[in-house]
Amino acid sequence: GAVVSQHPSRVICKSGTSVKIECRSLDFQATTMFWYRQFPKQSLMLMATSNEGSKATYEQGVEKDKFLINHASLTLSTLTVTSAHPEDSSFYICSARGGNTNQPQHFGDGTRLSIL
Amino acid sequence: DQQVKQNSPSLSVQEGRISILNCDYTNSMFDYFLWYKKYPAEGPTFLISISSIKDKNEDGRFTVFLNKSAKHLSLHIVPSQPGDSAVYFCAASKGGQNFVFGPGTRLSVLP
Numbered sequence: 001g002a003v004v005s006q007h008p009s010r011v012i013c014k015s016g017t018s019v020k021i022e023c024r025s026l027d028f029q030a031t032t033m034f035w036y037r038q039f040p041k042q043s044l045m046l047m048a049t050s051n052e053g054s055k056a057t058y059e060q061g062v063e064k065d066k067f068l069i070n071h072a073s074l075t076l077s078t079l080t081v082t083s084a085h086p087e088d089s090s091f092y093i094c095s096a097r098g099g100n101t102n103q104p105q106h107f108g109d110g111t112r113l114s115i116l
Numbered sequence: 117d118q119q120v121k122q123n124s125p126s127l128s129v130q131e132g133r134i135s136i137l138n139c140d141y142t143n144s145m146f147d148y149f150l151w152y153k154k155y156p157a158e159g160p161t162f163l164i165s166i167s168s169i170k171d172k173n174e175d176g177r178f179t180v181f182l183n184k185s186a187k188h189l190s191l192h193i194v195p196s197q198p199g200d201s202a203v204y205f206c207a208a209s210k211g212g213q214n215f216v217f218g219p220g221t222r223l224s225v226l227p
Contacts, residue, residue, distance in 0.1 A: 006159070034214075043120075043205065043219040044160070093159050104150050105215065107159030 003027050004096050006108025014116055015086060021079045021111045023094030030096035033077035034105060035069060038091045050077055084115045119143050120208050122218040129225050135193040137221050139206035142187065146208040150215065151180060151191045154203045163204075164191070196225045 003026040011019050023033060032051050036044040048064075050056035050071035058064045066088075068080040077096075081088055091112050095105035121140045129135045137151075147168035152160035166173040166180045166189065173180050179192045193200055203222050207215040 004159070009157075044217045046214055046216075049214060095159075104162040104165055106162060107152075109159045110157070112157070 002098075002106040004030075004094065004106045004108040006094050006111055008111060009109060010112045010114075012114045012116065013084065016083055017115075019081045019084055019113060021081075021092055021094070021113075023077045023079070023096065023108050025075045025096040025098070025106070028096075028098045028106075029074040030077070030098055031074065032097045033071055034095045034097075035067070035077075035079050036093045036095065038093060038110075044093060047079075081113065084113070086115045089113055089115045118219070119146075119216045120206060120218040122204075122206060122221045124221050125219070126222040126224070129196045129223065131198060131225055131227050132195045135191075135196045135200065135223055135225065137191040137193075137204050137206075137223065139189045139191075139208075139218055140187060141189075141208045141216075143208070143210070143216075144187065145210045146187075146216075147211065148209050149180070149182065149189055150207045150209075151178075152205045152207065152217075153200075154205060154220070160205060193223075196223075198225050198227050201225045 005024045007022045035047045047062045048056045048058045052074050056069035071077040093110040095107045097105045150165045151163040154160040164175050164178050164180050166182050182189045203220040205220045207217045209215040
């Protein structure tokens with residue numbers, strides 16, 4: 001149980017393109033979803049937290065107009081990297097949590113974003 | 117300032133022996149901890165958790181120990197298997213809110 005699907009797994013696109021990444025909880029209702037970014041050989045860095053039906057809470061230093069997050073339903077959250085540039089190239093991972101806050105987060109398999 | 121530290125970037129262990137992965141944290145308000153395992157090009161997989169009301173939690177081959185006074189936790193894997201080779205992250209939170217992840221330790225279990 002507790003499967004999180006993230007799509008696409010890899011994106012290569014030109015600078016200036018906007019890229020949308022989807023995160024779905026397949027067998028549970030995700031009241032909270034998280035978006036992380038991982039640089040090579042570094043830990044996961046939390047970008048933002050979103051609760052279904054409300055605006056996302058962004059971590060310090062993360063541009064909310066650059067990284068648009070929508071959590072429209074209890075099973076789907078999307079991250080849109082707007083006008084992507086090469087420095088946005090990274091590994092983006094979503095996670096989802098249902099129920100109370102002491103439940104573990106369940107992660108998707110990540111999206112490797114490469115901006116040329 | 118890293119709130120969660122995993123000071124060993126890598127660890128090699130012989131198959132069948134014990135693997136001990138360590139994690140230190142600085143924020144005394146953290147009261148809930150998780151360990152995740154991550155294979156290349158995949159998302160992390162939840163392994164085991166522990167809350168601050170306990171000092172040990174066991175699940176099969178995996179045991180997590182928490183020393184609150186030392187702000188230290190460790191993950192023990194015994195016996196280690198080649199399939200355990202992965203990067204292990206510890207994560208800490210206050211009240212189960214946003215988790216802070218350590219940088220990870222790459223475990224290699226040698227056959």
